[in-house]
Amino acid sequence: MSTAPAPRAGWDSGRVDLSSLRLRPGPVDLASHPTSGSPWFDGDKAAGKEALATVAAELSDLQERLVATGRSHGAGAPSVLLVLQGMDTSGKGGTVRKVFGLLDPQGVRVASFGAPTPDELTHDFLWRVAPRLPGPGQVGVFDRSHYEDVLVARVRSLAPPEEIERRYGAINDFEAGVRAGGTRLVKVLLHISPDEQRSRLLARLDDPAKHWKFSPADIDDRALWADYQRAYEVALERTHREDAPWYVVPAGSKWYRNLVVAQLLRDELRALDLSWPSASFDPDEQRRRLTEQDPLA
Amino acid sequence: MSTAPAPRAGWDSGRVDLSSLRLRPGPVDLASHPTSGSPWFDGDKAAGKEALATVAAELSDLQERLVATGRSHGAGAPSVLLVLQGMDTSGKGGTVRKVFGLLDPQGVRVASFGAPTPDELTHDFLWRVAPRLPGPGQVGVFDRSHYEDVLVARVRSLAPPEEIERRYGAINDFEAGVRAGGTRLVKVLLHISPDEQRSRLLARLDDPAKHWKFSPADIDDRALWADYQRAYEVALERTHREDAPWYVVPAGSKWYRNLVVAQLLRDELRALDLSWPSASFDPDEQRRRLTEQDPLA
Known part of the structure; x- marks a missing residue:
């Protein structure tokens, strides 16, 4: 059973057709999703780096609007969260460095989740996650996340089956709350092959x-x-939602992976449709104060 | 009385002579410190941008060692904190964006300090600062800081004179504790003129x-x-210490300001003299496991 997207003709040149990497609802067969190459992108590595530079410039402008909105609106301002998951060596750290490194660090919040501490283990699995969400006006990234509690926890039987089962619903409820709080959410599986991992x-x-x-x-x-x-x-099948979607990103090529994740972020920021906060003062009056009545002029 | 550094001959080309921007102990006369130009740098803006690119490459390597040390040694790992102060428009935000934006966001901690909240005002002025220090292996930056509590607080009489007086000593004690905890500390005043601020x-x-x-x-x-x-x-006179020094940075030229702060950070990271953490495993044995006994090979 293949759940990978069917080829589409006619996507924009200079960008990856993200809709082709977006998971479709229903059962998931990861073996049918590509782990390498640059599918749905019409160009080579050089074209990909050029495309990334274009995306980076737009990201920078969009993020400054988000930071401005955060400063002006406080708790009412929106935010964006990208959840990064993948096997060891799939490139989570490199993605944070290369893609989130394009942003203004004043508006970025990076949270890395390792094995829970003894204290964290005495609480519900989501207890340690909530305080690390992005604040108003921030772009957040989770390097591993609450999904580990249905991944390693399932594979290594770190919790009873009925507790693992409960967690899928708990994650969906939690993420619905995150979205209701004004955070746009997108989830990425960096998909590699066992051969790639070995090298x-x-x-x-x-x-x-x-x-x-x-x-x-x-x-x-x-x-x-x-x-x-x-x-x-x-996990993907149980937690893929229209407004908290999963993308399965072929992560064999680093330049392609970076381009895809940057585009995803850009699209989330675009969707916020932010304008610059309007002034709560009269610019002309302030200009007069500065030029006419300025004791230091 | 001039407390600005005397010209020195023969500094390295391609870098700013930071020792000339470092405050000297004793009374401070800010009017004698330059606010513009690119003093102690032997080159123009293009040379400055080239110099910054060189510093950036070294910063990137040094910071990766710091991140690696943090991951390997946990609470025993060192860190670096840069305190940024300056009048409105002096370029604190731009410095964070341009200089700290050169670093891997996984190892950067940005803390911006605004007017204290009502809750914060019920505590000692340092109460809100300690939790925002960089963690092990991190490079932190304070955009404004505990120094506001002896700056705006003094100018606007937000605390009685004897409380302001007490704070200089409290800051020195606090910073001594920060250093003892393994954090290298450097403090920067972005110095501009009233004319520059007006424009x-x-x-x-x-x-x-x-x-x-x-x-x-x-x-x-x-x-x-x-x-x-x-x-x-x-504040500078009372809190300048050999291992928590102040630098008065002419901030009229943005490229120069960025170069100076990047160099300062680079020098702090160099001073940590970090090597790569050594392996706690036998690489040959692990290589064998991967190639000979690998069920997925």
Whole structure:
């Protein structure tokens, strides 16, 4: 059963056709989704880098409007959250560096989720997540997230099956609340093949400057590849929503992955349709104060 | 009385001689410190942008080591904090965007301090500051800081004189504790002239996309320019320490300001003298596991 998108003709040149990477409702078969190449993009790596520069310029303008709105409207201002998931070496850290590095750090909130601490384990799995959501006017990114609690937790039986089952609904309720609070939400699975992971793990082992990114446990997890893929399939199927959608992004090519995620962010920011906050003062009057009555002029 | 540095011959080309911008112990006379131009830099704007690109590349490498150390050593890892102060329009926000935007957002912590909330006012002035310090392995920046509590608080008499007096010592004790905790600390005053401020305020008034950055209160503060300069002089004199130094940075040229702050950060990161964390595993053994015994190979 293939749940991957069918080819479409005639998408815009210079951009990836994101609708083709967006999950469709229903059962998910990850094996049918591409893990490499640059599908739905009409160009090579050089064209992709050029396209990213164009997106970066628009991102910068859109984000400044968001920051401005946050400063002016406070708690009433919207925000955007991107949830990044993927197997070890799929490029979550690189995506944060390359895509979120394009933004003004004043309006960015990065949250990385590792194994829960003993204190966190005494609470519901969402307890540690809520305080790390983006604030008004911010763009947030979760490097791993509450989804680990239905992924590794399922594969490694860290919670009873009925608790895992409960969590899918809890996640949907939680995310509905996040959206109701004014946060646009988009979820990304960085999809790689086991072969790609092997070369990336070997590259980490070959370079002492990358040893800190490696853990022997990564190989233990790798042995459970099929179980993880199945856990992802269930999680994606159960939590894909019209306004909290999943995108399955082929992550074999870094330039393509960066372009896709930047475009996704850009589209979310565009959808906010933000104008510049209007002045609560009369600019002419303030100009007069500055020029005519200014003791320091 | 001039407390500005005397010219020095023979600094490196391609970099600003930061030691000439570093405050010297003793009384401070801000009027004698330049507010514009590119002193102690042997080049024009194009050379400055080239120099910044060189610094940026080194910053990126150094910061990755810091992030790696943070991930590997946890609470024992060092960090860096840059405190940014300056009059309205002096370029604090632009510095964060342009300089901290060069870094990996995963290792950056930006904290902006506005007027204290009613809740914050019920606590000591340092109460809200401590939780916003950079974590292990992070580079933090304060956009305004605890220094506002001896600047605006002094100029506007928001606290009794004896409380303001107490705060200088409290700040030194606090910062000594921060350093003892493994955080390198550097403090920057972005120094501009009243004329430069007037043009920048007018530019904000002229551009509806910049109205959100303007407040009529900025002009009220401007009328108290001399009082603010005096408050800065006292604060700098009382809190300049060998290992928590102040730099008075001419901020009339944005490219120069960015280069200076980037160099300061680079020097702090260099001083940590970080190597890559060593592996807690045998790379050869892990390579064998991946290639010989790998069920997914």
